[in-house]
Amino acid sequence: xxxxPIFVIQKHKSNTLHYDFRxxxxxxxxxxxxxxxxxxxxxxxxxxxxxxxxxxxxxxxEGVIPEGEYGAGVVMVWDIxxxxxxxxxxxxxxxxxxxxxxxxxxxxxxxxxxxGGYALIRSGKSGRWLLIKMNxxxxxxxxNLLENEPQSATSGRTxxxxxxxxxx
Ligand code: MN
Numbered sequence: 001x002x003x004x005p006i007f008v009i010q011k012h013k014s015n016t017l018h019y020d021f022r023x024x025x026x027x028x029x030x031x032x033x034x035x036x037x038x039x040x041x042x043x044x045x046x047x048x049x050x051x052x053x054x055x056x057x058x059x060x061x062e063g064v065i066p067e068g069e070y071g072a073g074v075v076m077v078w079d080i081x082x083x084x085x086x087x088x089x090x091x092x093x094x095x096x097x098x099x100x101x102x103x104x105x106x107x108x109x110x111x112x113x114x115x116g117g118y119a120l121i122r123s124g125k126s127g128r129w130l131l132i133k134m135n136x137x138x139x140x141x142x143x144n145l146l147e148n149e150p151q152s153a154t155s156g157r158t159x160x161x162x163x164x165x166x167x168x
């Protein structure tokens with residue numbers, strides 16, 4: 001039996017601080033940059049800008065990308081886990097590739113921090129997407145996970161600690 005695919009959210013301090021949301025689809029990591037990061041409040045719609053696919057083995061990368069390279073700055077694995085496609089069992093069944101091309105993804109995340117249903121929806125002609133927590137038992141408008149749990153899901157380190165320990 002196939003294992004569930006992985007998702008990762010990498011906190012990335014480059015020119016600006018943002019969160020890279022990546023889903024394993026077809027052997028690569030489909031990626032979106034989320035300037036404000038994910039929210040577990042269903043009333044919050046977070047802008048998600050598609051970025052280039054990354055290789056699967058990048059999912060566990062945490063460290064410093066040197067000046068002059070793409071994405072130069074500090075990268076933290078803020079959350080990591082598995083997900084499943086909530087539309088797989090819809091009438092007819094839809095693959096992740098289908099839902100991406102339709103611009104309407106719904107997934108269930110089993111992360112160390114993020115859990116439950118999330119929708120990722122392409123909005124209008126701009127090519128931009130929105131990440132929205134679905135209204136389920138894992139939703140909570142009162143909790144700010146980005147503030148409460150700023151550290152790495154894999155090493156427990158802060159961005160500053162990663163920068164200090166991984167530079168030079
Ligand atoms: Mn990034």
